[in-house]
Amino acid sequence: MREWVDHVIWWHVYPLGFGGGFRRLTGWLDYAVELGANGLQLGPVFASESHGYDTTDHFRLDPRLGDDADFDALIAGCRERGLQVMLDGVFNHVGRSFQAPEHWFKHTATGERAVFEGHGALIELNHDEPEVLNHVVRVMEHWLDRGATAWRLDVAYGVPPAFWKAAVGRVRQNRPEAWFTGEIIQGDYVTFLRDSGLDSITQYELWKAIWSSLNDGNFYELAWALKRNNEVLEAGQPLTFVGNHDVTRIASKLTDERHLGHALAVLFTVGGVPSVYYGDEQGFRGVKEDREGGDDAVRPAFPESRDGLAPYGWPVFDLHKRLIGLRRRHAWLVRARTTAEHLTNTAAALVSTDGADRLITLLNVGDEPYDFPIDTAGLRVVESHDDNRSPATVPPHGWSILAG
Structure with missing residues (x-):
């Protein structure tokens, strides 16, 4: 079935920004494997009008990325290296030039085609229409047959959960190994998972709590989000990032660059399926802005080869590699429940467990060393921000991970 999900670490690439199309991306697969990833999560690859989320044909590849042979070569390269492949399915809306009967689209009270969240170039599909459901099922099955193993469902929150339940239920009949994660920004994750039949949702609540708690010196926020994440894990597998x-x-979101390791230590020691966005592993910076073209800074081109990467990024790469390695050695963490055994505004001892398995992540964002009042008998430091090997004491702005 889907046992592979218990072990997958995604490397998430936005292909239209990455540059060089499928051929260049194929040349970076060994880099992804070196990082420790065993899954390639792709942004939109289908024909579109501009940024990929305004699809014009779900069965045709975007010519800016290459042709069918280039895509097949990418899939073959992934298979050779043991990389799963996730595609981005934009099924809430389409581009204006998408060709379909008029009853496939939603309409306003005045009879005009409805647009998505005020974006005039994005036309909403009518998910009450059986032909739309049939279309989505055909698209999913087609690309799973072409070598994908998972789907990220864009704007899943904008589609009735019953639609997803019907769609993935049909796809799973013949492709039980397929995995589906839905983009959910906020709201009741647990109810959505149960009503939609999806395997996963995007864990934005935890994402926000990680950087916000570090910036504000408020680990109570992180502890609350982890409690909520434990509840999500009862219903599915959150996609964490x-x-x-x-x-x-x-790297731009954190107000103190010393806390990047803290963020990654949390990401790789709590329950869920982790995803690393391309360039983050090199310390790329970029600020998203609420304007036309405001995403460009966070969707940059990658160089043709690793020689084009800046020297300052490789220590960040090594940090990711170490923590991904720890995660791969403790694959049970995909199901782990995490609680705060000790908590202050600026110090936290996070205990992740699954049955008899246990890891403890210690975080300190204070200006002084912190002695954690926890029982460390039989525990050793397996990863830390420096050469600290004292199980119960963490230096200023430091972190460590303990295991038995």
Whole structure:
């Protein structure tokens, strides 16, 4: 079935920004494997009018990325290296030039085609129409047959959960290994998971709590979000992240660059399916702005080869690699429940468990060393921000991970 999900670490790429199309991306697969990733999460790859989320044909590849042979070569390269492939399905809306009968589209009270959240170039589909459901099922099955194993469902929150339940239910009949995550920004994650039949949702609540708690010196916010994440884990597998194509880069979001390791330590030691946004592993910076073209800074081109990457990024790469390695050695963390065993505004001891398995993540964003009043008998430091090897004491602005 979907046992592979228990072990996957996604490397998330926005192909239209990455540059060079499928051929260049194929050349970076060894880099993804070196990082520790075993899944390639792709942004939109289908024909569109501009940024990929205004699809014009779900069955045709965007010619800016290459042709069918280039896509097949990418899939073959992923298979050779043991990389799963997730595609981005934009099924809430389409571009204005999308060709379909008029009853496929939603309409306003005045009879005009409804647009998505005020974006005139994005026309909403009518999810009460059986032909739209049939279309989405055909698209999903087509690209799963072409080598994908998972779908990210864009704007899943804008589509009735019953639609998703019907669609993925039909797809799973013949493709039980497929995995589906839905983009949900806020709201009742648990109810949505149960009503939609999806495997996963995008864990924006945890994303916000990670950087916000570090910036504000308020680990109570993080503890609350982790409690909520435990509840989500009862219903599905949240897709966890500290960066993606729609948000300011984590290196720019943090007000203190010393706290990047703290954010990553949380990401890789709590329950869920982690995703790393391309460039974050190199310390890329970029601020998303609410304007036309405001996403460009967080969707940049990658160089043709690793020689084009800046020297300052490789220590960040090594940090990701170490923590991903720890995650891969403790695959049970995908199901882990995490609680705060000790908590102050600026110090937290987060205990992640699954049955008899346990890891403790210690975080200190204060200006003084912090002695955690926890029992560390039988525990050792398996990762930390420096060479600190004292299980119960964490230096100023430091972090460490303990295991038995």
